[in-house]
Every structure is written in C-alpha cells, then in structure tokens.
Amino acid sequence: MADPAPTQPASRTVRGACPHDCPDTCALLVTVDQGVATAVRGDPHHPTTHGALCAKVARYTERTYDPQRLLHPLKRVGAKGSGCFIQVGWEEALDDIASRLRAIADRDPEGVLPYSYAGTMGLVQGEAMAARFFHKLGASRLNRTICSAAGGAGIDAVLGGKVGMDVEQFAHSRLILIWGSNSITSNLHFWTYAQRAKRAGAKLVCIDPWRNETADKCHEHIQLRPGTDAALAYALMHELISHDWLDQNYIDHYTLGFEALRERAQQWTPERAAAVCGVPVEQIRQLAVDYGTLRPAAIRVNYGLQRVRGGGNAVRAIASLPALIGAWRDPAGGLLLSSSSHFAVDSSALERPDLLAGRSPRTINMTTIGNDLQRSTSPAFGPRIEAIIVYNSNPMAVAPDGEAVRKGFAREDLFTVVLEHFQTDTADQADYVLPATTQLEHLDVHKAYGHRYWLANNQAIEPLGEAKPNSQIFRELARRMGFTEACFAETDEQIAAHAIKADPRNGTITFKALREQGWLKLTVPDAPFAQGAFPTPSGKCEFWSEREAAAGRDPLPEVLLPYESEASAPQLAARYPLALISPPARNFLNSTFVNVPSLQASEGEPLMLLHPQDAALRDIADGQLARAFNDRGSYACRVEVSTRTRPGQVVAFGIWWRKLSPGAVNVNALTHQRLTDLGAGPCFYDCLIEVS
Ligand SMILES: Nc1nc2c(c(=O)[nH]1)N[C@H]1C(S)=C(S)[C@@H](COP(=O)(O)OP(=O)(O)OC[C@H]3O[C@@H](n4cnc5c(=O)[nH]c(N)nc54)[C@H](O)[C@@H]3O)O[C@H]1N2
Ligand SMILES: Nc1nc2c(c(=O)[nH]1)N[C@H]1C(S)=C(S)[C@@H](COP(=O)(O)OP(=O)(O)OC[C@H]3O[C@@H](n4cnc5c(=O)[nH]c(N)nc54)[C@H](O)[C@@H]3O)O[C@H]1N2
Ligand SMILES: [Mo]
Secondary structure (H helix, E strand, O other): OOOOOOOOOOEEEEEEEOOOOOOOOOEEEEEEEOOEEEEEEEOOOOOOOOOOOOOOHHHHHHHHOOOOOOOOOEEEOOOOOOOOEEEOOHHHHHHHHHHHHHHHHHHOHHHEEEEEOOOOOOOOOOOOHHHHHHHHHOOOEEEOOOOOHHHHHHHHHHHOOOOOOOHHHHHHOOEEEEEOOOHHHHOHHHHHHHHHHHHOOOEEEEEOOOOOHHHHOOOEEEOOOOOOHHHHHHHHHHHHHHOOOOOHHHHHHHEEOHHHHHHHHOOOOHHHHHHHHOOOHHHHHHHHHHHHHOOOEEEEEOHHHHOOOOHHHHHHHHHHHHHHOOHHHOOOOEEEOOOHHHOOEOHHHHHOHHHHOOOOOOEEEHHHHHHHOOOOOEOOOEOOOOEEEEEOOOHHHHOOOHHHHHHHHOOOOOEEEEEEOOOOOOHHHOOEEEEEOOHHHOOEEEOOOOOOEEEEEOOOOOOOOOOEOHHHHHHHHHHHHOOOOHHHHOOHHHHHHHHEOOOHHHOOOOHHHHHHHOEEEOOOOOOOOOOOOOOOOOOOEEOOOHHHHHOOOOOOOOOOOOOOOOOOOHHHHHHOOEEEEOOEOOOOEOOEOOOOHHHHHHHOOOEEEEOHHHHHHOOOOOOOEEEEEOOOOEEEEEEEEOOOOOOOEEEEOEOOOHHHOHHHOOHHHOOOOOEOOOOOOEOOOOOEEEEO
C-alpha cells in the first residue's frame, strides 16, 4: 500500500523577505495554516525590520488572495487595449508566444524588447532566467533607468559606487539631514533610527519642496524649489570653507580636487543660493552652522531629488559634503543614498551575458519607451520594436509622457506579452497576459538598498490557480525556443545559490544558511571610509572626477537648473506657471497596491496640493475637481488647498492606475521624456503645468 500523503502541520511559520522596491527590504514571517497564508509579520529579531511592517505589506495576504488575481493565461480577443481576453491553456499560450518570437528573431532579434523593473527586487524572479533568455535570443537590451540612474551615476562619480553609512548607525548621529526623502512614507525603518537619534538630542532637518509628514517631525524644514539642490549644497560648501569648518587632514589624505572645488564653491554665496532655491538666506546660514559644528553629522539622501535635469550633479554635490568635514571618520557620520554596492552579487552567474556570444544588441532606455515604441526602423535606431515582454513593471502607469506610452502600446502590429499578478493598465494592452506568482508562492534571494542584510524568501504556499514564477515562464519559453544550455534547466534554488558571490564581504553566507536563518549581515566595517578606501579609481572621495572629464562633462559637480522652471524656461513658465512634483502616496508602492481595496480606500482618490495663493488666483476651492494640464496632456484630480506646498508648486501623489482615475489618465500624462544630466534617467519632478 502506498504511503499516505504527508500531512501538513496545522500551522507553521515560513521565513520570507519583502519583495518590494523600497530601501527597507523587511524580513517577513509568514503564518501558513493548512496551506493558506493567514498572516505576514515583520521578523522581530531582524534589526532593521524590528517586527514592524508598513501598512501595505501588512496587507500582503489581502493582495495575494485578492479575487482579482490573475490565475490563468489570457489571450486577447477584442481590439488592442480593449481589455477583452479569453482564458487559454499554458501550452497554447507559450507555444504561440515562442513561435511569434522566433519569427521576429529570424528577421532580427533586436526587434524583441524585454521591459522590466522592480515589481519584485528578488534576484531569481528579477533578472536571472529572464536575462539568460533575452541574452541567448540576442534581443534588444534595456537600460533600467526609471528610478535611480541619475543619483546612481552621481554617487558613483564621487564615492565610486552605491556605498555609504549603515542605516543602523543613524541612531547615534547628532545631526541628520533628510534630503529629498519622505522617509515616513518611503523608508519607514530608517525613520525609526532617526527618531531614536532625535530622542537622544539630535537635530533633524528635512530638505524637500513640500512639507511632508517627515518634515512635520523634523526641527527644520528647508522648503526649496525642485531641482535646486546643487545650489544649496554649494552654499553649504561656501560656508564650511569661509568659516574653516573643514577637516583639512581628511581632505588632504582622502579626497581629490579640493582646490578646484573650493574655487567653484566660492561663487555660491548663501545669498545667491537663497535666490535660486527660493529659501531664506538665514536658513542656509543656520544649516551650514549645524553641518559645520555638530558631530557626528549624517545625510540621508534619497532618490526624490534626482528626478530633475540636474539630478546626477545634485547628488555629486551633496555626496561631496561629508568628506569636507571628515564626517566619514565616525560610523554615525557620512551619507547614505543606497547600500547596493556593498553587496557582492554574482550577476554574471545570474544573467549569463556570455550567452550573447559576442553580439552586442542595441540598448533601449526604459524612460523613453513612449517614443521608442513609435519609432520606425532606421540606421540610427535599428529595427522597429516588434515585440515587448513586460514583467515586474507597469509602464502604462509609471513611464513618463503617458500619452506617448499609450500610443506606443496601442500599435496594432506590436506583439505584447505581460507577466502580471493583476490586470494592470499595461496588461490591458497585451496580446497575452501570463499569471505570475507572488512572493508567498515562490522562492527568492534578496539584497537591499537601504541596509546591509542578505535575505532569503522561502516559498510559503503553492501557486494560486495556474500562476507560475517568472523564472519558470522563461524556462518554459527557453525550452520551446530550443535553448539547450544547462543554465536553462537550473532550479530556482540553484539560481539563488549563484547570487551570493564568494567575496570577503559575504563572509561565510550561503543560500542554505540564509534559508534557515532568514537574514544575515554583510561583513563591512561600521565606518568603511574612516581612512579613505573609497571604491573610486583613486581610492579617494573624488570632488574632481577624471571619469566625468573623460566623458566630456564637467569634472566638478555642476549646478544645472531644471528643463522646465521659471528661471530656465521663462516663456514656457508664462503659459504653465506651476511646478509639478509627483511623489509616492503613502499607501501605494509606485503603482503596486493601488488596486488593493483597503489601501485604495485609505488613499481615497487622486489628489493634488495647491497653495492658497494659487487656488485664489484661479478661483479654485478646496475639494474641487480641477484640471492640471500642459502641452503633453491633461489630468483631472481633486484639489486640496494647502500651505504644505509652496506658492507656484503643485504636489500630485502617485502612481494611480489610469483606469482607476478620472478620465483614465494619471499624473504621468503631464511628465516628459527628457533625460537627466547623468545616467539618462527620467525627470518626473521637472515639469511645468497650469491648473484650472
Ligand atoms: N510608501 C511608499 N514607499 C516607497 C515608494 C512608494 O511609492 N510608496 N517608492 C519606493 C521607491 S521606488 C523608491 S525609489 C524609494 C525612494 O523613494 P522616493 O521616490 O525617493 O520617495 P520619497 O522618499 O517620497 O522622496 C520623494 C521626496 O522627494 C521630494 N522631492 C521632489 N523633488 C525634489 C527636489 O528637487 N529636491 C528635493 N530636495 N526633494 C525633492 C518629494 O517632495 C518627496 O517628499 O522609496 C520606495 N518606497
Ligand atoms: N510621476 C511619477 N512617476 C514615477 C515615479 C514618481 O515618483 N512619479 N516613480 C518612479 C520610480 S522611483 C519607479 S521605481 C518606477 C516604478 O515602476 P515599476 O517598477 O513599474 O513599479 P510598479 O508600478 O510597482 O509595477 C510593478 C509591477 O510588477 C508586478 N509584479 C510584482 N511582483 C511580480 C512578480 O514576481 N512577477 C511579475 N511578473 N510581476 C510582478 C506588480 O503587480 C506591478 O504591477 O515608477 C517611476 N514613475
Ligand atoms: Mo524607485
């Protein structure tokens, strides 16, 4: 007689990791009862998670078991974009997709484009099997710029990579500048450390164009104009230099180009910066006194400030500050933008660029997908994009210049495949929608960009319906394409084990140990740059960058005003006088969670803040529905008249699904596709509009 099926224990706890695009990457404990996930909690023992989850991920089971989850492959039957689909079997869907891709690849594989970002930050369900598939095919490559490219390039120029303070050390800082970050919304677990420092007497300063909930809880709020941060940073340098609040010993030993930087900084008096930034000069002077005299001094700079033309150089200027005062000597001093480069990840083993076999396909920038989907074959561009495979991203909602994106995806001759959990705006444009598993239903391994722990995500429950992990979908497509390399047969567990490179920073960490323990910390010194040793070519903090010079750019950080602002585009500003920023809503994660009923209810509806002066000028009352518009598009949304924003500045929260918004457009109807100074990133917060 056969053995009886093993019985499931009544209730068990599975160690997991939050997959979302957030600096906090929390350690999760998932309660599973009879095969059903009943609760997701933060691991109380993981230092940065400390048992707390944000409102969104605390609802993870609600999202997972949502009745709207996609559970079967769907094939389009109605007109493109009509959202009419029929259920089909996996065999039929994958056979058809493979044959369509093969036909395009036979003409030119660059006609196929992957489009993905950080729907999951997992290294297995992100760019592993998918990258292998597209490399082997010779498909166009994607430059994944949509979030952090400008800041990443900026910090790389100065510090040599995405390296910086350990977030846990902020608890011991005496001064914390929270720069371009609404931490309570987007980096909650950092905020815990900032609060601890505050209780111990630290001064907290928020530098942000609108008085967000984080600014409310800081001692000072410097409410500057969007895109003017480099000017503020230079004025601080000006004051540090003229009052000799410098650590000359640190500068002499561990930095490059101080003389040139000093000369540039001397041009930036606090008065000049105050006029550019639109803040009182006294506030800049006081900030300089604080930064020049309080120790340890720490900066939490986040990506909010680099979504403007000069975003890369703004990060360069800010990243130059800590070395001037020797802040890096102390574990609780310095700066943190991202901790990403502290992790040694074996991306070649994951993504297998060797499968390109000498080919070097063109690269498409994901920020300009709106224009690029509409381009024809040309020598400069290469072949027209004939197929797009979207996973871990929702470009119809998140990419700039929404009308261009819509036109691109509406092309009748474009073959679109979307791997998703839900019928998003992008899934509506698909020829095939393939149901993907969520974090509870698959295995993964995670690094973080806001702390220094590796995490494992164990599978907690069986996939719902017919959903499959991204990795499995690409594995099965690879088989149908006739890709026989051994790497296409690897299991998720094998892929995860590759991720953790043999490197002193990873110490003895293995994926096996991670799976058991949930999370393990990197071996990185508390104050890694106390004695220089920056990962730059010179090993120093590079105020002056030879690499920037070689690329034909300013070797020093440069003050570049926005493309669209009163100062830089007065004629445009005469027609569209209001500066628009569109930061994240607290209950959403980009466009994820927008469809979760309880979170949608917390947010209510699309909202924009308008200053009382601007509202009065336009005769708009609080709570009215108004139209925000420019030459690119128009967006209807509820107005909150509020002194939280500056006069001349609108704050519209993102990123709503189009189809859940009035008129089926969202705030990206207003944004444009021009690129940042460094990194070729998007300029979401560099945008002029009018409201009526
Ligand atoms: N709840 C929630 N958490 C999130 C996200 C989310 O959507 N919702 N998004 C996640 C993602 S993708 C990322 S990249 C991270 C980082 O997230 P970010 O997108 O950086 O989000 P915020 O920290 O809100 O930073 C935006 C802040 O920058 C400010 N800002 C805008 N323009 C400027 C400027 O020119 N100068 C300055 N100084 N400030 C400016 C905005 O007013 C806002 O308060 O957070 C992640 N966490
Ligand atoms: N106006 C404006 N636009 C912005 C921003 C802004 O501040 N203002 N922020 C920008 C920033 S910082 C970012 S990072 C981008 C974010 O852009 P995206 O990375 O596209 O992020 P999301 O909108 O969260 O979409 C992720 C999608 O992936 C899906 N997903 C999650 N996990 C999986 C999985 O395992 N498999 C599959 N197949 N799918 C999965 C989710 O269901 C979701 O629909 O948006 C940018 N756009
Ligand atoms: Mo992002």
